[in-house]
Amino acid sequence: MAVTLAEVAAACNVSTSTVSRALTDPEKVNAETRTRIERVARQLGYAPSRAGRSLVSGRTDTVGLVVPDIANPFFPPIIKSVQARARDKRYAVLIADTDEHVADELELARGLSRQVDGLILASPRTAPAELTRLAQQLPVVFVNREVEGAGSVVIDENEGMQEAVEHLVSLGHRRITYLAGPRRSWSNQQRRDALSKACADNDVELRELGPFEPQIQAGMRAADLLQSSEVAAAIAYDDLIALGVMSRLTERGMQVGREISVIGIDDSPLSTVTHPMLTSIHVPAAELGSAAVDLLLNQLHDDETPTTTVKLETRLVIRGSTGIPPENLR
Amino acid sequence: MAVTLAEVAAACNVSTSTVSRALTDPEKVNAETRTRIERVARQLGYAPSRAGRSLVSGRTDTVGLVVPDIANPFFPPIIKSVQARARDKRYAVLIADTDEHVADELELARGLSRQVDGLILASPRTAPAELTRLAQQLPVVFVNREVEGAGSVVIDENEGMQEAVEHLVSLGHRRITYLAGPRRSWSNQQRRDALSKACADNDVELRELGPFEPQIQAGMRAADLLQSSEVAAAIAYDDLIALGVMSRLTERGMQVGREISVIGIDDSPLSTVTHPMLTSIHVPAAELGSAAVDLLLNQLHDDETPTTTVKLETRLVIRGSTGIPPENLR
DNA sequence: CTGAAAGCGCTTACAG
DNA sequence: CTGAAAGCGCTTACAG
Numbered sequence: 001m002a003v004t005l006a007e008v009a010a011a012c013n014v015s016t017s018t019v020s021r022a023l024t025d026p027e028k029v030n031a032e033t034r035t036r037i038e039r040v041a042r043q044l045g046y047a048p049s050r051a052g053r054s055l056v057s058g059r060t061d062t063v064g065l066v067v068p069d070i071a072n073p074f075f076p077p078i079i080k081s082v083q084a085r086a087r088d089k090r091y092a093v094l095i096a097d098t099d100e101h102v103a104d105e106l107e108l109a110r111g112l113s114r115q116v117d118g119l120i121l122a123s124p125r126t127a128p129a130e131l132t133r134l135a136q137q138l139p140v141v142f143v144n145r146e147v148e149g150a151g152s153v154v155i156d157e158n159e160g161m162q163e164a165v166e167h168l169v170s171l172g173h174r175r176i177t178y179l180a181g182p183r184r185s186w187s188n189q190q191r192r193d194a195l196s197k198a199c200a201d202n203d204v205e206l207r208e209l210g211p212f213e214p215q216i217q218a219g220m221r222a223a224d225l226l227q228s229s230e231v232a233a234a235i236a237y238d239d240l241i242a243l244g245v246m247s248r249l250t251e252r253g254m255q256v257g258r259e260i261s262v263i264g265i266d267d268s269p270l271s272t273v274t275h276p277m278l279t280s281i282h283v284p285a286a287e288l289g290s291a292a293v294d295l296l297l298n299q300l301h302d303d304e305t306p307t308t309t310v311k312l313e314t315r316l317v318i319r320g321s322t323g324i325p326p327e328n329l330r
Numbered sequence: 331m332a333v334t335l336a337e338v339a340a341a342c343n344v345s346t347s348t349v350s351r352a353l354t355d356p357e358k359v360n361a362e363t364r365t366r367i368e369r370v371a372r373q374l375g376y377a378p379s380r381a382g383r384s385l386v387s388g389r390t391d392t393v394g395l396v397v398p399d400i401a402n403p404f405f406p407p408i409i410k411s412v413q414a415r416a417r418d419k420r421y422a423v424l425i426a427d428t429d430e431h432v433a434d435e436l437e438l439a440r441g442l443s444r445q446v447d448g449l450i451l452a453s454p455r456t457a458p459a460e461l462t463r464l465a466q467q468l469p470v471v472f473v474n475r476e477v478e479g480a481g482s483v484v485i486d487e488n489e490g491m492q493e494a495v496e497h498l499v500s501l502g503h504r505r506i507t508y509l510a511g512p513r514r515s516w517s518n519q520q521r522r523d524a525l526s527k528a529c530a531d532n533d534v535e536l537r538e539l540g541p542f543e544p545q546i547q548a549g550m551r552a553a554d555l556l557q558s559s560e561v562a563a564a565i566a567y568d569d570l571i572a573l574g575v576m577s578r579l580t581e582r583g584m585q586v587g588r589e590i591s592v593i594g595i596d597d598s599p600l601s602t603v604t605h606p607m608l609t610s611i612h613v614p615a616a617e618l619g620s621a622a623v624d625l626l627l628n629q630l631h632d633d634e635t636p637t638t639t640v641k642l643e644t645r646l647v648i649r650g651s652t653g654i655p656p657e658n659l660r
Numbered sequence: 661c662t663g664a665a666a667g668c669g670c671t672t673a674c675a676g
Numbered sequence: 677c678t679g680a681a682a683g684c685g686c687t688t689a690c691a692g
Contacts, residue, residue, distance in 0.1 A: 083426070
């Protein structure tokens with residue numbers, strides 16, 4: 001077994017109380033004693049038992065993170081920044097992946113809730129009332145979704161959408177198809193609303209196809225639907241769908257960026273792998289994660305439930321997948 | 331606070347011992363009492379405190395997983411399968427991402443070691459002696475690396491490499507360039523050796539460029555080096571490098587699959603996003619993860635340190651990025 | 661089959 | 677500034 005407080009105490013000829021204090025609240029201990037204890041503790045390789053500490057403190061120093069799909073490139077940067085920030089603050093991170101199964105989301109969150117001080121749910125799809133109830137049971141912060149009675153960190157897609165529509169309009173497009181994300185996705189609604197507004201402002205006709213799951217395969221399906229329509233510009237719910245569209249269209253001999261323009265959302269690293277590269281609305285994923293941790297830790301330490309919503313800006317990153325539409329489709 | 335054993339006991343008019351037994355070792359309790367306790371526990375929403383249980387059992391029911399880079403699409407499937415298998419066995423998973431910083435690897439592993447029963451290290455780059463020492467301190471299973479004195483799950487790249495080289499030879503290639511991975515990477519050595527052997531067997535000339543980090547950007551750098559060489563076939567250390575190569579070559583106007591053939595390793599979902607799609611050596615990522623969990627849990631329960639090495643097969647998946655070389659480069 | 665008691669490793673009032 | 681004692685929530689021999 002590992003070295004215990006008692007062993008350190010014995011080696012120092014002091015009580016466990018003193019060792020405990022020396023290590024957690026150094027002020028309260030005589031400087032000499034403290035140095036001696038610190039030295040011995042180091043020599044023995046002492047590390048406090050999480051279980052012991054947790055039992056008395058009631059805290060776990062761990063936060064839980066629930067994501068829909070680690071394999072979706074949108075989430076790794078968020079996970080990374082959550083971990084980095086949590087680590088800075090001496091918290092461990094327990095991760096659960098729902099594999100896009102909405103039904104498991106709440107169950108996984110509840111499962112984690114026994115072992116963590118607070119929870120971060122990224123892009124949850126569970127019904128709002130359930131989320132509000134969850135947030136009443138323990139500190140929870142939502143990423144990519146606003147929930148009544150809980151803190152959240154969301155994206156303001158308006159700016160990016162406005163830029164995207166203006167960009168297409170400046171190229172000569174007058175019609176845009178939205179390739180919708182999952183029906184019950186909160187951010188799908190946000191994105192659709194933002195796009196809808198931007199189109200109205202710019203006098204652009206908006207159509208819609210979908211819903212599509214945020215996966216490359218679904219994008220390929222979208223491509224075929226898109227090709228049989230009369231629209232030369234598409235904005236997809238996310239990069240994966242956009243990439244699937246591009247891949248499939250290219251395979252079918254179309255020139256993306258010339259015959260058809262495609263815009264994604266997320267600006268994931270993948271946007272630069274394809275040829276042409278994908279024009280995409282940039283989402284500050286890393287900030288999403290660290291802001292969520294900050295919000296959660298505030299809540300843990302202040303012991304109140306702030307319903308703050310942090311909003312992060314988006315902007316368009318123009319690459320090769322958008323261009324002037326063919327004559328007949330202007 | 332949450333409901334405790336004592337509260338359940340009080341509500342049932344029995345001792346905490348009995349409640350504890352009823353819930354963990356039902357055989358030992360009178361059937362009627364047990365049912366009553368179970369019902370009350372459920373009504374009260376009782377869930378055992380991990381800390382309390384952990385303190386007496388000495389176990390945490392948690393395993394740690396250290397990966398070099400969650401954002402590398404090779405790892406998410408492994409993480410997912412580790413989580414799924416661990417969850418089946420009632421273990422939680424604590425994840426740490428080293429961000430490709432070799433120096434942090436051991437530190438993160440040691441940090442986790444206080445809070446877990448065992449550790450899985452995926453594609454570690456730390457020196458062998460250190461890894462062996464770590465494995466002496468707690469149960470550890472290595473993925474993608476063989477370590478003396480510890481269990482590991484690795485890939486046998488021979489089969490896939492052999493197929494890859496034969497495939498290129500059958501198309502008419504006589505020269506292949508290996509785009510090497512990180513210098514100290516164990517699997518880079520394995521892959522190079524397998525390729526080297528396959529080339530010798532097939533009388534193919536082997537060249538090498540690199541090392542390259544497993545990232546798309548590095549692949550773009552590789553592309554430029556490759557283009558100025560006289561070789562029409564490249565096998566990359568992984569898909570990311572291969573994708574970077576393709577992206578950059580396409581951008582520079584070359585026809586991948588005709589003027590130059592590119593093969594990746596991992597067969598990640600990205601292989602199908604590009605055009606042409608990437609020919610790649612398939613690695614059974616999901617099995618890598620679940621086999622690692624199985625090995626680790628065996629070790630935890632048997633309390634011995636098996637040095638078993640599980641080897642998983644690879645095979646070539648042919649797509650559009652490989653083809654007949656130009657006349658002058660056969 | 662059940663209960664009282666000890667103990668896992670720690671922290672924290674309470675005395676001194 | 678330091679120590680003895682109680683207690684966090686649980687499990688597990690030990691009696692009965």
